[in-house]
Amino acid sequence: MAWFTRKKPPTEAGGEGERHVRTEGLWLKCESCSQIVWRKTLEENLQVCPQCGFHFRIDAAARLQQLFDGGQFEIHEPGMASTDPLNFVDAKPYKERLAAMVKQGLRDAVISASGPLDGRPVNICALELKFIGGSMGTVMGEKITRAVERSIERRHPLIIVSASGGARMQEGAVSLMQLVKISQALMRLDEAQVPYISVLTDPTTGGVTASFAMLGDLNIAEPGALIGFAGPRVIEQTIRQKLPEGFQRSEFLLKHGFLDAVVKRPDLKSYISASLKFFCD
Numbered sequence: 001m002a003w004f005t006r007k008k009p010p011t012e013a014g015g016e017g018e019r020h021v022r023t024e025g026l027w028l029k030c031e032s033c034s035q036i037v038w039r040k041t042l043e044e045n046l047q048v049c050p051q052c053g054f055h056f057r058i059d060a061a062a063r064l065q066q067l068f069d070g071g072q073f074e075i076h077e078p079g080m081a082s083t084d085p086l087n088f089v090d091a092k093p094y095k096e097r098l099a100a101m102v103k104q105g106l107r108d109a110v111i112s113a114s115g116p117l118d119g120r121p122v123n124i125c126a127l128e129l130k131f132i133g134g135s136m137g138t139v140m141g142e143k144i145t146r147a148v149e150r151s152i153e154r155r156h157p158l159i160i161v162s163a164s165g166g167a168r169m170q171e172g173a174v175s176l177m178q179l180v181k182i183s184q185a186l187m188r189l190d191e192a193q194v195p196y197i198s199v200l201t202d203p204t205t206g207g208v209t210a211s212f213a214m215l216g217d218l219n220i221a222e223p224g225a226l227i228g229f230a231g232p233r234v235i236e237q238t239i240r241q242k243l244p245e246g247f248q249r250s251e252f253l254l255k256h257g258f259l260d261a262v263v264k265r266p267d268l269k270s271y272i273s274a275s276l277k278f279f280c281d
């Protein structure tokens with residue numbers, strides 16, 4: 001990596017150590033192809049590797065900025081937070097985990113927002129994987145249900161971008177109830193004939209896959225995303241068979257009829273926009 005160290009640091013620098021630290025922040029090694037990518041190029045390419053097309057995970061706020069026109073949107077129920085209904089204590093009390101997340105500026109694993117997408121008003125819920133694995137508890141259930149109700153009332157299409165490990169075990173059965181609650185709300189959305197597009201990103205598993213993520217009028221995924229209910233190890237142990245290559249990845253699911261399309265992130269907004277035009281106009 002001689003070219004790397006020969007490069008002059010952006011500002012006056014001290015010793016070799018400092019130069020190393022500065023370059024570390026500017027460049028990134030792709031998890032898939034191991035090529036060194038300039039962080040700015042990656043940002044311009046919506047966190048997709050320009051060499052191999054690997055989709056880096058992005059957070060909910062970045063997702064909303066990419067989808068809404070000019071990155072402008074109105075956030076709903078920003079302060080809604082879990083009350084820890086079971087008083088759950090594991091290795092670390094649930095209340096402490098929630099408090100640690102609040103310190104990072106996160107209140108729950110979903111951001112619900114409204115705004116224009118190619119000029120069309122829509123509601124988008126984006127799941128936040130950083131918040132306890134994007135898990136679904138009472139707050140996610142309530143926020144998504146309200147987004148669905150908002151979509152029915154205003155007749156604005158709904159888009160949910162999933163990234164989740166499934167139901168939140170710290171909320172037990174109360175968490176599982178959210179699968180039913182959201183699914184029922186989506187049925188009412190269907191009856192009202194307002195379109196719902198589900199976008200599945202890496203990873204979408206468990207109770208989220210088993211409910212709203214697979215209930216879209218269109219279910220589309222990003223390339224290479226892990227999508228499933230149980231993990232591959234559990235399945236192999238249960239059916240006592242070796243699983244095929246690429247099992248539970250977007251491309252495999254598309255081939256076997258579980259998805260309607262696999263869409264690259266840079267094309268996602270225009271794909272959703274064209275689909276909504278087809279459904280609504």
Ligand SMILES: [Zn+2]
Pocket residue numbers: 030031032033034035049050051052053054
């Ligand atoms: Zn790559």
